[in-house]
Amino acid sequence: QQKVQQSPESLIVPEGGMASLNCTSSDRNVDYFWWYRQHSGKSPKMLMSIFSNGEKEEGRFTVHLNKASLHTSLHIRDSQPSDSALYLCAAYQGGRALIFGTGTTVSVSP
Amino acid sequence: EAAVTQSPRNKVTVTGGNVTLSCRQTNSHNYMYWYRQDTGHGLRLIHYSYGAGNLQIGDVPDGYKATRTTQEDFFLLLELASPSQTSLYFCASSGDIQAPLFGEGTRLSVL
Numbered sequence: 001q002q003k004v005q006q007s008p009e010s011l012i013v014p015e016g017g018m019a020s021l022n023c024t025s026s027d028r029n030v031d032y033f034w035w036y037r038q039h040s041g042k043s044p045k046m047l048m049s050i051f052s053n054g055e056k057e058e059g060r061f062t063v064h065l066n067k068a069s070l071h072t073s074l075h076i077r078d079s080q081p082s083d084s085a086l087y088l089c090a091a092y093q094g095g096r097a098l099i100f101g102t103g104t105t106v107s108v109s110p
Numbered sequence: 111e112a113a114v115t116q117s118p119r120n121k122v123t124v125t126g127g128n129v130t131l132s133c134r135q136t137n138s139h140n141y142m143y144w145y146r147q148d149t150g151h152g153l154r155l156i157h158y159s160y161g162a163g164n165l166q167i168g169d170v171p172d173g174y175k176a177t178r179t180t181q182e183d184f185f186l187l188l189e190l191a192s193p194s195q196t197s198l199y200f201c202a203s204s205g206d207i208q209a210p211l212f213g214e215g216t217r218l219s220v221l
Binding site (some may be wrong): 045096 | 141145150151152158166169209210212214215
């Protein structure tokens with residue numbers, strides 16, 4: 001069973017709209033979360049990290065983390081066509097490696 | 111500039127063949143990883159290492175061996191390749207509690 005669950009599997013967002021992506025870990029030993037973005041035919045690139053409870057904003061991107069429920073979410077406001085990509089959530093358990101979810105495919109329609 | 115270089119970028123082999131995928135990082139990172147990416151499965155961890163001579167088993171290790179010969183070099187070995195190992199393979203490196211930096215990937219086809 002996948003230890004990192006992401007939803008939805010895919011999302012269509014109008015240009016200028018808001019995209020909201022969710023991620024939950026079933027492993028209570030997880031310490032930190034990262035979000036990666038992968039454009040088609042490219043390698044994953046780290047987008048944002050969040051280590052403590054609360055919210056973190058960088059430009060049009062905001063991440064939230066609730067450590068008690070091991071849930072993180074990524075919100076993209078004013079979505080642009082260049083935001084069309086696969087978004088991967090990754091959970092880090094101390095002493096191990098990053099475990100990734102199956103991803104959410106975001107398509108921004110002009 | 112931080113870099114992870116994978117070779118070859120594309121590889122075609124036959125069932126039962128031997129394949130070695132190579133990865134080199136020039137970032138002085140302790141951790142190196144091998145992932146495979148398949149549609150519907152995201153990135154799945156095969157093996158990882160936290161230093162030369164060290165090897166840790168990931169979540170999908172069956173059919174794969176790995177060896178970390180130096181701080182910079184991490185190899186993935188498929189000794190009896192099967193069609194189920196057709197995939198996109200990524201190598202990555204990181205420092206402790208750092209986001210891994212990925213290479214450009216190797217696309218492997220096993221016929």
